[in-house]
Amino acid sequence: MSEMDKPPTELKRRQVLGCMCALSFGISGIQTVTAQDEAALAPPQVNDLLGYAYGDKAGQAVSVNDLALQAKQTFVFAIDPATGMMRNGTRMHQLLLIRLDPAALAPATAQRSVNGLVAYSGVCSHTGCDVTDWNGEFNRFQCPCHESQFDPSDAARVVGGPAPWQLAALPLKDLDGMLAVAGEFEGRLGFQQPGLSPFGI
Numbered sequence: 352m353s354e355m356d357k358p359p360t361e362l363k364r365r366q367v368l369g370c371m372c373a374l375s376f377g378i379s380g381i382q383t384v385t386a387q388d389e390a391a392l393a394p395p396q397v398n399d400l401l402g403y404a405y406g407d408k409a410g411q412a413v414s415v416n417d418l419a420l421q422a423k424q425t426f427v428f429a430i431d432p433a434t435g436m437m438r439n440g441t442r443m444h445q446l447l448l449i450r451l452d453p454a455a456l457a458p459a460t461a462q463r464s465v466n467g468l469v470a471y472s473g474v475c476s477h478t479g480c481d482v483t484d485w486n487g488e489f490n491r492f493q494c495p496c497h498e499s500q501f502d503p504s505d506a507a508r509v510v511g512g513p514a515p516w517q518l519a520a521l522p523l524k525d526l527d528g529m530l531a532v533a534g535e536f537e538g539r540l541g542f543q544q545p546g547l548s549p550f551g552i
């Protein structure tokens with residue numbers, strides 16, 4: 352019997368079932384993508400690990416012994432330890448990680464650190480550039496756009512340039528030898544003049 356020969360009720364039933372299956376698969380797919388997107392867009396969560404954002408080690412988790420003392424900052428993102436997913440859905444959650452002399456840290460910064468490792472938002476509070484430069488002479492982060500400088504040993508307070516506020520700090524802890532998130536961002540994320548951002552965000 353051809354399709355044309357089947358009774359209208361049978362064709363209609365199959366069409367309805369087909370639509371329901373398609374709808375079911377469609378909704379399932381949307382839910383999966385949405386859940387992944389939400390996880391990737393979420394800010395760092397307590398017990399997240401930290402992972403290298405770029406380079407040969409991109410995606411690898413950072414240990415508490417990684418990074419040389421006072422070497423240029425490294426960009427990292429949080430990693431969901433349950434799924435291994437990197438929370439890199441937005442650059443607003445990228446982090447600067449650096450190792451400093453623990454004895455040189457201000458008290459509040461020392462409380463957020465592990466073995467001299469400290470982490471801050473990587474987005475400049477002025478117009479949102481990535482804070483990519485390092486002034487090794489004075490141990491300061493430096494923004495390449497308008498040369499704001501931040502002191503990572505003291506809460507990333509502004510020590511030069513037009514940045515209006517310090518970089519938000521992320522508390523860290525040692526989780527079985529791996530660097531992990533101990534709390535939410537402390538301080539203000541984001542930037543002052545989005546209209547001037549070279550990234551259009």
Ligand code: FES
Pocket residue numbers: 475476477478479480494495496497498499512513514
């Ligand atoms: S965006 Fe960083 S100093 Fe202007």
